[in-house]
Structures are given as C-alpha cells and as structure tokens.
Amino acid sequence: MITPTNELERQLQAAAAENARLRDRQNATAEILRTIAASPSDARPVFEAIASSSKRLLGGFSATVLQFIGDELHLVAFTPASPEADEGLKSSFPRRIEDFPTFALVRGGETIQFPDAEAEDVPELNRNLARLRGFRSVLFMPLMNRGTAAGMISVTRAETGAFAPDLVQLLQTFADQAVIAIENANLFNETKETLERQTATADILKVMAASPSDVQPVFDAIAANANRLIGGYSTAVLRYIDGAAHLAAFTPGDPEGDRVLQASFPVPFAQFPAFQLTANGESVQLPDAELEPAARGVARARGFRSMLFTPLMSEGEAKGVIIATRRTTGAFAEHHVRLLQMFADQAVIAVKNVSLFNQVQTRTIELARSLDDLRAAQDRLIQTEKLASLGQLTAGIAHEIKNPLNFVNNFAALSTELMDELSEALAPIRLEDDVRGEVDELTGMLKDNLQKVVQHGKRADSIVKNMLLHSREGGGEHRLSEVNMLVEESLNLAYHGARAEQPQFDVTLKREFDPAAGSAEVFPQEITRVLLNLVSNGFYAVAKRQARADASYEPIVTATTRDRGDAIEIRIRDNGTGIPDEVKAKMFNPFFTTKPAGEGTGLGLSMSHDIVVKQHGGTIDVATEPGQFTEFTIVLPRKSGFANGSG
Secondary structure (H helix, E strand, O other): OOOHHHHHHHHHHHHHHHHHHHHHHHHHHHHHHHHHHHOOOOOHHHHHHHHHHHHHHOOOOEEEEEEEEOOEEEEEEEOOOOHHHHHHHHHOOOEEHHHOHHHHHHHOOOOEEEOOOOOOOOOHHHHHHHHHHOOOEEEEEEEEEOOEEEEEEEEEEOOOOOOOHHHHHHHHHHHHHHHHHHHHHHHHHHHHHHHHHHHHHHHHHHHHHHOOOOOHHHHHHHHHHHHHHHOOOEEEEEEEEOOEEEEEEEOOOOHHHHHHHHHOOOEEHHHOHHHHHOOOOOOEEEOOHHHOHHHHHHHHHHOOOEEEEEEEEEOOEEEEEEEEEEOOOOOOOHHHHHHHHHHHHHHHHHHHHHHHHHHHHHHHHHHHHHHHHHHHHHHHHHHHHHHHHHHHHHHHHHHHHHHHHHHHHHHHHHHHHHHHHHHHHHOOOOOOHHHHHHHHHHHHHHHHHHHHHHHHHHHHHHHHHHHHHHOOOOOOEEEEEEHHHHHHHHHHHHHHHHHHHOOOOOOEEEEEOOHHHOEEEEOHHHHHHHHHHHHHHHHHHHHHHHHOOOOOOOOEEEEEEEEOOOEEEEEEEEOOOOOOHHHHOOOOOOOOOOOOOOOOOOOHHHHHHHHHHHHOOOEEEEEEEOOOEEEEEEEEEOOOOOOOEEO
8 A cells, every 4th residue: 555655755766866867967968068178179088978978878788979071970989898899890980871871861860769670670781780789779869060960879778679758858968069069179170270271371471581582491381381281191392394393392201212202303294194183273182092003103102192282373384283192091171172272372472473583683683784884884985085185185285395395405406516616616716725724624514414405305305205105185996906916016016115225125025825815895006005004014124123133034024815705814924023012002003103213104004004994894903023023914805885986
C-alpha cells in the first residue's frame, strides 16, 4: 500500500534526480563554453569535450564528432572503446561522403536514428561499423551552420532502442556549441591569416622601398613569406627570360634537394610544363605530384607531394611563376591560392619598379653627362675666346714695341758705324798723346756700349717675335688630325730650332709611336704649340744637365703616343735635370719660370695647360724625379666637343 508519505518521498527523489540531471547538463554545457573560450583558434578541444559529454549524458557506448571538409568526412574527436575498435574507427576516415549514404542524408540537415543496427532496413555499411565498434543503436546529429552542414555528432549505445526526445534535444545543444566553436576558430584563424598577410605585405613593401634597384631581396622575401603563410614545404620564384625559366629565389630545404633544384634551371619553356599550364594567367594545382610524370622526379628529390603554380602576369603576359609545395597530398585552400596571387602581383610590381628606377637612373646619368659635356664645351669656347683676345692684345703690344725697338736696333747699328767713321776722321789730326789716348778710350767705350745695345736689342726683338708667334689669332682650324704626324712635326721643328740657336747642341730623339693612335679632333696649331713648348723645355733640361755632367751622359728626349680608346695619350720625356717639388707645384702658374732673366717668360706651360685642358677638354700631368727625368703626359679626347670650323 502506497502511503502519502511514500508518494511524497518518491516525488522528492524524482525531483532531486531531475535536478541532478539538469545540473549535470548545465555543467557540461558550461564546461564546453569554457573550452570554447579557452581555445579560440582550435575547435578540437571543444569537439573532444562534446564527445565526452555526449557519451556520458546520453548514456552512450561511444561518441564521435566528424567534420565535413570538401567532399570528405574527417574524424575530429571520439571517445575510446578498445584499441582494436579505435584503430578500426580511425582507419575508416577520411572517407568520401558519396560512399556513405547515411552521411549524405545527415549533410542535408536530417537527424537520423538507427534504434537497432542489426535491423534489416539499416544500410550494410552502418551495420558493419556497428559490429566493428560493438554498439547496437546510434543517433546522428548534423552540425548546421547557416543552413549548411559543417559536420555531425554520432552517439552510440550498446543496447537497442530509440533515443528519448530530451536526449536528442541535448545533442542538438551540443551540436550548436560545436558550430559556435567552428565559427570562432574560423573567424580567429581568418583574422590571424589576414593580419599575417598584412604583415607579410608590409614586410615586402619595406623590402621594395629599401631595394629600389635590385629585385632579388624582394623575391627572397616573397618566397619566405609565402612558404610560411601557406604552411608549405618549399616555395620558389622563377622568372621567364629569353625563352627559359630561371630560378630567382627559393626557400632552402635538404642540401641535396636544393642542389637538384638549382641544377634544374635555367630550363627552356619546351621542357617546363608550368609555363604552358599558367600561360593563361590562372593558378594551377597538382594535388599529388606522383601522378604527374613531369613533376615526379623533382618532387621525389625535394621531398614534396602537392604543388601550386601562380603566374607573374604583366600586361597579359607571363613573366614568371611562384611554385609552392607541401609534403602532403591534397588541394590548397582557396585563401592560400589568393595569397599566392597577391605575392605574384607584388613580384611584378617589384620588377617594374626596378626597371623604372634603372631607366630613370640611366637617364639621369645621361643628362648629367650631357650637362658636363655642355659645360666643358662652354668652358673651351670661353677659353678659346680668351686666348684669341689675349692673342690680339699681345699682338697689339708686340707690334707697338717692335717699331721703337727697330729704331733702337737700327740707330745703334748706325751709331757703331759712325763711331768707326769718327775714329777714321780723327786719325790724321795731330793730337797730344794724352788727348789721343783719352779720345780712343771714349770712342772704344761708346762702341762697346752700342754693341751691347745691338745685342740686347736683338734679344728683345726675338722676344717680340715669340710674342707674335704665341699671339696668332685663334687656334686655326679645328679639324681631324693625325696625332703621330703632329708629334713628329713638333719634334723636327723643335730640334732644328734648337740647332739654329746653338749649332753645337746635340740630343738623341726617340720615337715610340702607337700605329693605332690614329686621329683626334683638335686645333693642330695649338697642339703643335704645346708640343714645341714641352720638347723645348726637355732640350733645355738635358742641355743644363749635360753642362755639369761627365762625358758618359747621353741626353735623350722621348716622344710616345698610345691609343686609349676614346682618347689619345702623348708623353714627352727627357732625362734632364728634373723638377723640384716646390717648382712642380707652381709650374702651370702664369709668369712662373725658373729660367734666368731673358730666357723664359713663364707663359709656356700656363698656356699649354689652358690649351689642353680648357680648350680641348683633355688633361696634362707631370711626373718627375730631380736629377733623373721629367715626363709630361697629355691625354686628348678624340672628340673635343666642337663642331667643324674655327673655334
């Protein structure tokens, strides 16, 4: 007999059991939520917690969580049974959904139960799996996310019978939590990938900015970042140059594999299938390189299985390709394909930037060179005008001096003759001896003085003639001239001039002419003037050394020419007295000379410097050792920047 007290106790016990069951469910739900919060980037801990709670709260034999990835179902969590059964379960996945009709139904959003796996209406695949795992009833709950199944939870029991509605509802709650975990992980990972892509893009842009003239650092950065973000085994950047693929950058792996890779390039397009595969600008994948004979060899050598090709497109033409590889088979994720396309675009931008930078730099150098040439030509024109003006001034002064100098010379010579006539006129006249002696002494002194006047007058006349020689208007015609011929003529003129002044002068002339010296555009009269000056200075130096040397000394002056491509080199060397350092520093200064008064004006080397450097745009240098030698080196450009005609 049931008493009121017994009924009350029974109700209290039932209420307590229900409360315990609800608390257990709430605790399980809270635990799953804590796991979701603690693992925002990875849903697997959540799946494991859901599998464990589902088995326990539904009184199950086992529980599994499976996820749909593409057209396959992957095992992501399960509760263990026996080692043999667990291995059998794991070996069953991943599996194609179309091969398991029950999974296809669940993927459509249906909740499916098999109260008895041994029933005749249960598909054979389900029956075999139940026998393998050791259960009799099963409940499949889809993980629905915005109307699409992302996976499913399955709970099995060792006994037969349908699952109660509240248990089905509880599993639905767990399914919703699993979807939240998947969404959180996807969102977290997408955010992380976006940040990593932005960081990688910023890094590559920094490399571009730091290397405007060299694309290699950019390719290296692209290969490294692409490999890291895709989770690849290796990544290579190739450029298409002159009908062949060239290896531009790659991420290193095994040393032997790296050597194989480097030895494979450059390779003609005909032997490089990736060129044809990506010629249309689309990315191409090889999910399994073992299935492609053309890729199998290098894949085995490098140790990868899957490949992704993304072309470097510029103006509709492939300029290269980025190749990413992985150790595992399978297709690359769509966001990885987009990432590689972004890197390919950056590689193209880098190539264009470098090309543009080099073009601008080349053009800048050309403009700077043109400006320098223009300034040099302007300086030479100004110098030519200055020389012409100086020549006119010098000629005017020389002409003005020459007229009174001629009178001085002529009247001095005439006065000498008159002194002779005076002596003859006084000879017959009887004079006292002391008077005769005084007259003879005075006339003799006057005659000597007049002879000195004539002597110095002739020297002054020579100076005036030299001034007129140096002051010829302009530099004559600017024309193409044989340099060896100019040097030969200058040597002969200088030698005969020196012999005319000093018949006893003797010197050995050596000629070392380069037949390839050829011609240069010069003012030949001006260059001849320079060479005469340098050769005459050499004669002066060897004569000075000979005067104080022993009989074994042999004076030598050597003229050398040499082809220097766009220029011609002329050397005038003597083995004379040499030039001291303090003189060498001033030797090109106007009016500086070390010769005695009357023997040098100090204008020769100064004018030679202006003619060579300012008028012709060349150089003139001197090497010397006191007491041993002096060597002047002239370098003349073959084209001095003047148009044909007078300067």
